[in-house]
Amino acid sequence: xxxxxxxxxxxxxxxxxxxxxxxxxxxxxxxxxxxxxxxxxxxxxxxxxxxxxxxxxxxxxxxxxxxxxxxxxxxxxxxxxxxxxxxxxxxxxxxxxxxxxxxxxxxxxxxxxxxxxxxxxxxxxxxxxxxxxxxxxxxxxxxxxxxxxxxxxxxxxxxxxxxxxxxxxxxxxxxxxxxxxxxxxxxxxxxxxxxxxxxxxxxxxxxxxxxxxxxxxxxxxxxxxxxxxxxxxxxxxxxxxxxxxxxxxxxxxxxxxxxxxxxxxxxxxxxxxxxxxxxxxxxxxxxxxxxxxxxxxxxxxxxxxxxxxxxxxxxxxxxxxxxxxxxxxxxxxxxxxxxxxxxxxxxxxxxxxxxxxxxxxxxxxxxxxxxxxxxxxxxxxxxxxxxxxxxxxxxxxxxxxxxxxxxxxxxxxxxxxxxxxxxxxxxxxxxxxxxxxxxxxxxxxxxxxxxxxxxxxxxxxxxxxxxxxxxxxxxxxxxxxxxx
Numbered sequence: 001x002x003x004x005x006x007x008x009x010x011x012x013x014x015x016x017x018x019x020x021x022x023x024x025x026x027x028x029x030x031x032x033x034x035x036x037x038x039x040x041x042x043x044x045x046x047x048x049x050x051x052x053x054x055x056x057x058x059x060x061x062x063x064x065x066x067x068x069x070x071x072x073x074x075x076x077x078x079x080x081x082x083x084x085x086x087x088x089x090x091x092x093x094x095x096x097x098x099x100x101x102x103x104x105x106x107x108x109x110x111x112x113x114x115x116x117x118x119x120x121x122x123x124x125x126x127x128x129x130x131x132x133x134x135x136x137x138x139x140x141x142x143x144x145x146x147x148x149x150x151x152x153x154x155x156x157x158x159x160x161x162x163x164x165x166x167x168x169x170x171x172x173x174x175x176x177x178x179x180x181x182x183x184x185x186x187x188x189x190x191x192x193x194x195x196x197x198x199x200x201x202x203x204x205x206x207x208x209x210x211x212x213x214x215x216x217x218x219x220x221x222x223x224x225x226x227x228x229x230x231x232x233x234x235x236x237x238x239x240x241x242x243x244x245x246x247x248x249x250x251x252x253x254x255x256x257x258x259x260x261x262x263x264x265x266x267x268x269x270x271x272x273x274x275x276x277x278x279x280x281x282x283x284x285x286x287x288x289x290x291x292x293x294x295x296x297x298x299x300x301x302x303x304x305x306x307x308x309x310x311x312x313x314x315x316x317x318x319x320x321x322x323x324x325x326x327x328x329x330x331x332x333x334x335x336x337x338x339x340x341x342x343x344x345x346x347x348x349x350x351x352x353x354x355x356x357x358x359x360x361x362x363x364x365x366x367x368x369x370x371x372x373x374x375x376x377x378x379x380x381x382x383x384x385x386x387x388x389x390x391x392x393x394x395x396x397x398x399x400x401x402x403x404x405x406x407x408x409x410x411x412x413x414x415x416x417x418x419x420x421x422x423x424x425x426x427x428x429x430x431x432x433x434x435x436x437x438x439x440x441x442x443x444x445x446x447x448x449x450x451x452x453x454x455x456x457x458x459x460x461x462x463x464x465x466x467x468x469x470x471x472x473x474x475x476x477x478x479x480x481x482x483x484x
Contacts, residue, residue: 001016001017001018001019001024001064001067001068001069002016002017002068002069002070002071002072002430002431002433002434003015003016003065003068003070003071003072003225003430003433004016004017004071004072004073004074004236004425004426004427004428004429004430004431004433005052005071005072005073005074005075005153005156005426005429006074006075006233006236006424006425006426006429007048007052007073007074007075007076007152007153007156008031008075008076008233008254008255008425009031009033009043009076009095009096009097009255009256010030010031010033010255011028011029011030011031011051012028012029012031012048012051012052012055013026013027013028013055013423013424013426014026014027014028014052014055014056014058014061014426015027015423015426015427015430016061016064016065016068016430017427017430017431017434019438021430021431021434021446021448023423023427024064025060025061025063025064026060026423026426027055027058027060027061028055029051029052029054029055030051031043031047031048031051032047033095034092037100039098039099039100039125039336039344039345040094040098040100041094041095041096041097041098041099041335042092042093042094042095042098043079043092043093043095044092044093045081045089045092045093045152045155046089048152048155048156049156049159052156056220057220062220062221065220065221065222066221066222066223068222068223068225069225069226069433069434069437069438070208070225070226070227070228070433070434070436070437071160071212071225071226071227071228071429071430071433072227072228072229072230072236072428072429072430072431072432072433072436073153073154073156073157073160073227073228073230073429074153074170074230074231074232074233074235074236074237074425074426074428074429075151075152075153075156075170075232075233075425076095076096076152076153076233077096077151077170077173077232077233077234078095078096078126078127078128078151078173078174079093079094079095079096079128079151079152080093080094080128080131080132080135080149080151081093081149081150081151081152081154081155082132082135082142082143082146082148082149083146083147083148083149083150083155084145084146084147085145085147087147087148087158089155090142090145090146091135091139091142093152093155094131094134096126096256097126097256097292097335097336098125098126098131099125099126099335099336099344099345100125100134101125101130101131101133101134102125102130102344102345104125104130104131104133104134104137105123105124105125105130107133108123108129108130108133108175108188108191108192109123111191112187112188112191115175115188116268116270116271117268118178118179118185118187118188119172119175119177119178119179119185119188119270119276120172120179120180120266120267120268120270120275120276120277121175121179121268121270121275121276121277122270122271122273122342123175124273124338124342124344125336125344126292126338126344127173127174127175128149128151128173128174128175128176129174129175129176129188129191129192130175132146132149132192132193132194133191133192133193136192136193143193146194146198147198148164148198148199148200149194149198149199150164150166150200151166151170151171151173151174151232153170153230154166154170154200157209157210157227157230160212160213160216160227161209161210161211161212161213161227162210162213163201163209163210163227164200164201165200165201165202165203165209165210165229166199166200166201166202166203166229167202167203167204167205167207167229167230167231167232167280168182168202168203168204168205168278168279168280169205169231169232169234169235169236169277169278169279169280169286170230170231170232170235171184171200171202171278172232172276172277172278173232173275173277175188176188176189176192176194176199177278179266179268179276179277179278179285180266182202182278183202184196184199184202203229204229204280204281204282205228205229205230205231205235205236205239205279205280205281205432206228206229206280206281206282206432206435206436207228207229207436208226208227208228208229208436208437209227209228209229210226210227211224211225211226211227212224212225212227226433226436226437228429228432228433228435228436229280229432230280230429230432230433231279231280231425231428231429231432232277232280233252233424233425234252234258234260234286234288234425235277235278235279235280235286235428236280236425236426236427236428236429236432237250237252237260237394237395237424237425237427237428238250238260238262238279238280238286238428239280239281239427239428239431239432239447240394240423240424240425240426240427240428240429240430240431240447241392241394241418241427241428241449241450242447242448242449242450243260243262243392243449244262244279244281244284244443244444244447245262245264246262246263246264246284247261247262247386247388248261248262248388248392249261249262249388249390249391249392250391250392250393250394251374251391251392251393251394251395251398251407251415252394252395252424253294253295253370253393253394253395253396253397253398253403254294254295254395254396254397254424255293255294255295255296256290256291256292256293256294256296256335257290257291257293257294257295257370257373257374257395258288258289258290258291259288259289259290259374259377259378259381259391260286260287260288261286261287261288261381261385261388262279262284262285262286263284263285263286263287263385264283264284264285265285266285267285267287267384267385268287269287269380269381269383269384269385272339272340272380272381272383273289273338273339273340273341273342273380274287274288274289274339274340274377274380274381275287275288275289275290275338275339276288280428280432281443287381287385288381289338289339289340289374289376289377289378289380289381290338290339290377291332291337291338291339291370291373291374291377292333292334292335292336292337292338293332293333293334293335293348293370294332294370294373294374294395294397295370295395295396295397296334296335297330297332297334297348297366297369297370298310298314298363298366298367298397300334301362301363301366302363305362306359306362306363308359313359313360313363314363314400314402316360317360317363317364317402318400318401318402320360322360322361322364324364324368324465325465325469326352326356326361327352327357327361327362327364327365327368328350328351328352328353328357328361328362328365329350329351329352329365329368329369329469329472329473329476330348330349330350330351330362330365330366330368330369331346331347331348331349331351331369331373331473331476331477331480332348332366332369332370332373333346333347333348333349333373334347334348337373339376339377339380339381340376340377340379340380341376341477341481343481343484345484346477346481346484347484349476349480350362350365351472351476367400367402367403367406368406368410368466368469369473370397371403371406371407371410371411372410372469372470372473372474374407374410374411375410375411375470376474378411387413388413389414390413390414390415390416390455391407391411391413391414391415391416392416392417392418392449393407393415393416393417393418394418394424395424398417401454404417404454404456405456405459407456408456408457408458408459409458409459409462409463409466410463410466410470411458412458412463413458414455414456414457414458415455415456416452416454416455416456417452417453417454417455417456418449418450418451418452418453419450419451419452419453431446431447434446435447
């Protein structure tokens with residue numbers, strides 16, 4: 001059996017799969033985010049460790065732990081965990097959706113003129129490098145104590161095994177990696193006051209980085225099993241749904257939203273805020289467009305505005321007969337935006353609310369607005385890359401039948417909802433663990449594409465209205481961006 005750990009933003013998930021890759025156990029513990037100031041987003045790494053230990057002690061997992069042969073780790077990308085020489089955490093982790101470091105991004109671009117060519121990416125506040133440069137400027141006493149900088153999942157790895165290690169896919173999101181050549185870049189590190197001694201050792205996603213400490217193995221009833229490098233959450237999620245070959249594509253509809261396309265060569269379009277990262281498998285890369293608020297927009301609407309149960313609202317919407325032409329337009333920039341705008345100051349907006357606007361009109365508008373934001377990223381990613389024949393849809397938001405069809409209509413492409421897609425990155429982490437230690441199966445056998453549960457074809461009749469409403473959506477951002 002194989003264990004996958006996924007350190008998400010809103011929760012940590014631990015799963016166990018059997019030799020055939022089937023899910024046998026899954027547990028989740030919730031996490032909270034602290035927003036002390038505008039644009040800030042932080043978490044206490046101690047909370048991650050407490051949540052992981054709670055998962056590992058859960059009775060759903062404990063019967064299988066003794067049979068685990070290897071474990072893999074994945075999680076939220078770009079976060080910064082700064083450690084001192086004794087491996088103590090110096091400050092709360094600054095997360096992927098933190099927007100405080102826009103000035104530092106401009107400074108890095110000015111200092112390293114070819115940064116976009118090295119990294120394949122535009123320097124944005126979400127990435128790790130500008131966060132550390134922000135610390136250097138605003139928290140110099142803490143910065144001087146930095147001995148290691150780790151990504152979130154790699155801090156858990158350190159606590160599990162005592163090793164400072166990372167994988168290529170997650171490290172590509174730090175903006176310290178030469179993405180094409182898959183190695184640390186000294187010039188970019190120097191621009192942040194760091195060098196390679198501050199970095200973890202790099203591995204491919206299916207490499208062994210160490211072993212579970214004997215004390216934890218005894219505590220959890222496990223062997224001192226190998227720990228695998230793993231991957232960033234999106235790369236691991238892609239492995240989990242069999243996206244291992246060039247041209248395959250997926251949408252991950254979670255807290256944030258990601259459109260992900262696999263390539264067997266390095267390519268980039270950084271000027272349009274398209275991300276170019278290493279995949280979690282050797283000699284493979286991927287392009288990615290990202291929106292910072294996706295399914296989290298629905299959670300915000302239901303809890304903060306409507307104060308109603310989201311499940312009940314979604315059910316009511318699917319049963320309603322709305323005149324969607326009269327629904328408001330929603331800009332889903334609750335945490336700023338990445339692709340294609342790279343604007344941490346962008347904010348969410350409703351346009352077109354009247355006395356007749358209902359709860360369900362607003363819910364529909366939020367779902368549609370998220371789709372429109374995805375469409376913006378889809379278009380710029382494929383300026384230099386062929387479009388796929390179909391897109392696999394995964395993530396918590398993908399459970400909505402209505403949303404799946406909306407994606408097919410707005411993107412004008414086949415959407416495939418696959419079995420097990422809701423497990424997400426944790427499944428990819430478990431599969432990477434199996435790749436590392438199981439010589440009896442090929443890569444394709446370990447990472448098959450799951451069976452298609454439902455396929456959604458574009459509804460041509462719906463597209464006329466969507467095109468008109470999307471044109472308004474695009475005009476609204478253009479009109480408002482100078483006010484953000």
